[in-house]
Amino acid sequence: MAPALVHPEETSEVKKNALAEQRPTMILHRTPWRPPVAVSGQGIYLQLESGQTVIDAVGGAAVACIGNGHPVVKQAIKDQVDRVSYVYNMQLSNEPAEALAKYLVETSNGAFEMVGFVSGGSEAMEGVIKLGRQFFHETGQPQRKNYIARQLSFHGNTVATLSLAYHPTRRAPYEAILDHDNFHHVSPAYAARFKKTGETDGQYVDRLRQELDDKFVELGPDTVIGFVAETVVGATTGVVAAPEGYFKAMKSVCDKYGALFILDEVMSGMGRMGSTHAWETLGDGIAPDIQAVAKGLGGGYASIGAVLISKKVAEGIRGKSGLWKHGHTYQAHPLACAASLAVQQVIKSENLLENIRTQGAYLDKLLNDRLRSPNSLTAPFTFDIRGAGGFWGVEFDFEVPEGEKIDFKGGQFGILAQARALKNGLVIMGFGGGSNLEATKGDHLILAPAYNVTKEEIEKIVAIFVRSVEEVISEYSTA
Secondary structure, three states: OOOOOOOHHHOOOHHHHHHHHHOOOOOOOOOOOOOOOEEEEEEOEEEEOOOOEEEEOOHHHHOOOOOEOOHHHHHHHHHHHHHOOOOOOOOOOOHHHHHHHHHHHHOOOOOOOEEEEEOOHHHHHHHHHHHHHHHHHHOOOOOOOEEEEEOOEOOOOOHHHHHHOEOHHHHHHHHHHOOOOOEEEEOOOOHHHHOOOOOOHHHHHHHHHHHHHHHHHHHOHHHEEEEEEEOEEOOOOOOEEOOOOHHHHHHHHHHHHOOEEEEEEOOOOOOOOOOOOOHHHHOOOOOOOEEEEOHHHHOOOOOOEEEEEOHHHHHHHHOOOOOOOOOOOOOOOHHHHHHHHHHHHHHHHOOHHHHHHHHHHHHHHHHHHHHOOOOOOOHHHEEEEEEEOOEEEEEEOOOOHHHHHEOOOOOOHHHHHHHHHHHOOEEOEEEEOOOOOOOOOOEEEEEOOOOOOOHHHHHHHHHHHHHHHHHHHHHOEOO
């Protein structure tokens, strides 16, 4: 039975919580405040140091795909500790790494032939960048040095991955040290915001295809390593899938000029969209030459990412050096691989992809019913509700007539709504400025519940989510 939710204003622990927040921290946090401290978790429920219990409706950052405390995964980690906790993969391989790689290849329906393990999403995309360059260097095309990615994308938080991606706010502090010579960008595939009036989806896709073709020509077709895209864009724009036919069109340009077609499924992959790989259902069914995965691979039980390698790229490497010229100390860590293999086996044995498709459809229905109800406070501002499986984004737009009576006093609605949801017992992700290239328009909130979420838990999530959104709108209304 799920623990009861406790509103912070209804508990004697409020003062204790306030004092805890004021305590000095030795951590350089990613927020200007000390976040509440989680002390335990079970399933989608987290117990905080204050005594409050909250629902994690976003899996941290679309990570915790089977929640906390699953007994199968816990046992797998314990068993592996008893066997061997660490070996350095340039000296020794290990059983769980070999087994996990075999599992990922065998469940790819022939899309991939080899796997490289890393310790997270940014490392995976860093590995993708280096592998693409290595492939062409070893196959006799050393002049290929350029990558083409998309505006309003996110591929990681290293200097190279920030250069590859393009989001103004995230890049701003580091512009002076980013690589502007080898990383280039074309328009996002974001029809709700960038499709022209009267333009069909087909015409929009063709316009984007031509833009990519033009960029190849501008750079010199034989200098491009590849085109890189998130199959479903995550945090920057809030769960945005491309129009049908988009990836087929983009791959046709890559094939035309002999470049690699590369997908980033760090956030949207490994079941998050209701299929093992998002491209199987939302990428025109087209497998990439190289793919990055991470979050749903280990489900938060361990830090891990992977680079999935097609036969074409694997044969190119095998035909020359035969090795991946990239690595880190904790690559293919035995505990991480054991945990990840157990997570994937749980997803399969408990039929969780079918469950999250079912619960995702129910979540979609409830969000639309509540947020878009004609008499609701939220209807005028709910611009878009989108997603699939266990990955959903709700975009709000206050640049409408009704928005003239709302003043967020310099704050961003997405951030305010996230804070209010936490106060009400729900963990979500909130962002502002994800709907234009200047990062000044649009707010979106993301939900990414665990694949084993129940119908009753979906109802709780939507109830608190809508309540939180309504409270923020009401509080900042000047009417």
